[in-house]
Amino acid sequence: MTNPTPKKIRQQFADTVLEVGKEDPNLVVLIGDISHFILQPFAQACPGRFYNIGICEPTIVSMGAGMAKAGLYPVMHTIAPFLIERSFEQIKLDFCYQGLGGNLVTVGSAFDYANLGCTHHCYDDWALIGALPNTEIVYPASAIEFDTLFRQTYRNPRLTLFRLPEYQHKQAFSANDIHFGKAIKITDGGNLTIVATGPHLQDALDAMAELVSMGWEPEIVYVHTIKPLDTELIRASAHKTQRVLVMEEHVRSGGLGDSVLRAIHDLGNVQFSWIGIPDSFIREYRSYQHHCEALGLSRDGLVRQVQAFAST
Amino acid sequence: MSENNNGLRKQIVRMVYNAKDGHIPSAFSIVDILELLYRKYLRVDPKNPNWPERDYFVLSKGHGCVALYAVLHQCGFLTDQDIDLFCRPGGILGEHPDCTKVPGVEASTGSLGHGFPYAVGLALGLRVKNMVTNKIYVLVGDGECHEGTVWEAANVANNLQLGNLCVVVDWNGSAAQLMPRDDLPAKWRAFGWDTQVVDGHSEAELRVALDRIEFQPYGTPTVIVAKTVKGKGVPMLEGHGIWHHRIPNETEFAQIMEALS
Secondary structure (H helix, E strand, C coil): CECCCCCCHHHHHHHHHHHHHHHCCCEEEEECCCCCCCCHHHHHHCCCCEEECCCCHHHHHHHHHHHHHCCCEEEEEEEHHHHHHCCHHHHHHHHHHCCCCEEEEEECCECCCHHHCHHHCECCHHHHHHCCCCEEEECCCCHHHHHHHHHHHCCCCCEEEEECCCCCCCECCCHHHCCCCCCEECCCCCCEEEEEEHHHHHHHHHHHHHHHHCCCCEEEEEECEEECCCHHHHHHHHHHHCEEEEEEEEECCCCHHHHHHHHHCCCCCCEEEEEEECCCCCCCCCCHHHHHHHHCCCHHHHHHHHHHHHCC | CHHHHHHHHHHHHHHHHHHCCCCHHHHHHHHHHHHHHHHHHCCCCCCCCCCCCCCEEEECCHHHHHHHHHHHHHHCCCCHHHHHCCCCCCCCCCCCCCCCCCCCCCCCCCCCCCHHHHHHHHHHHHHHCCCCCCCEEEEEECCHHHCHHHHHHHHHHHHCCECCEEEEEEECCHHHHHCCCCCHHHHHHHCCCEEEEEECCCHHHHHHHHHHCCCCCECCCEEEEEECCCCCCCHHHCCCCHHHCCCCCHHHHHHHHHHCC
């Protein structure tokens, strides 16, 4: 079942904080001069709880921590490299070390802002945030995933990164399918586990027929919570299929692939493969789709990678 | 006044001498300010450090923390044992203040340029929660004012009209060692702050400046640029020489204690 007219995840972010903010007087939103217009309904419905702080991301993060200290639930929102990479020390010290809860909501992660180059790319965010204690990482690639997971986690005493992708898969979920920290088994398989994240769930779904025709029985495990990872489901699937392939828009080191390897390393006789961003900067100017194709983060790239399993 | 805080200064020297770690001159330049704030201005309760109605003090210049420990001990937040275990296994006091361990410490600082923007968020957060009587004081170093986040936060705080916030700058000349064009009061005025310049070792001048502040949820935030002397109180420690992070030997320890007697 697919969703033919998906709502933008960023719009869902604005809609969700509006609804939650009406109910919870402790929700506050700090932005770095993006999404200003779509957040106006929140600003009007929740006066005094919306602040466009401007282009000063480290200060936004420190301020968010101070607001958490005052008993509020801060949401800090701007473009990924500026909120994560530039403000990393503020995240580490002001939130994580002090044990304060907050929510980082980013857009422009990985290479979503394809032609803007390295300044606006951010494909190490999971490695950075995941390395810090008291953190969680959520990667919702459909509107309902964001809405459900935000409501489940925004008040907890940890720092939660919500990485909002520009593109999304077409798989339709209900809220009952979505539980923080739990992966979703999309298909039952026998000899291949595909651990898919973000919009690349769609590549796995689109490749199913061809893979089946080639004799594969793919088990698609969709991961919306990167940290904490549902190692139980992944281990069970790997144990069954003996072959695991991970697709992620993240650099090799510290990404989901590393986490999956740690989860399954003691199973024995499990083949592992990975499609993501190699240990190099993306320097070419091209569209998001063309970046994906070049990296193999595509239906065809997935099929090619699976074929490589057969030759080993 | 400085001479009245020689007991605190002795405590600071004893802690650093015993632990063989700590910044004596940086603590001496702020101890008079901290002692006055805790004695006369901060509404805090050592028996209930997280009292919701309290005022907040954030030591953004975290490396001056031995002065804060000495003052918190004098106020009753810390025990003699806490002081004795400074920088020792099992203790709660390290070379930078840690709010996850130390009662009365509101922020874990040490990396310069964090405590002030954090305090700006705290001031805004308390206003959002309609907690209009809490006052927020934050002390930054003049060297810390090299950090860009200090000026990001100064800009934001003025634009948000955080009238519940007072910054004290420890203007002990550290910044001018590197960048002698150091007109700090002019910078704060340019950022729109109500700026007062006082002798940071004069209780009378500090009290005039602190008494002037009309804390209110909305209003121009205040900065007190306090002219101080690094190592104030002991001539051999004063200035910007080798004593920034030096530990006195036995002879020097005796000389310093004698100078404070």
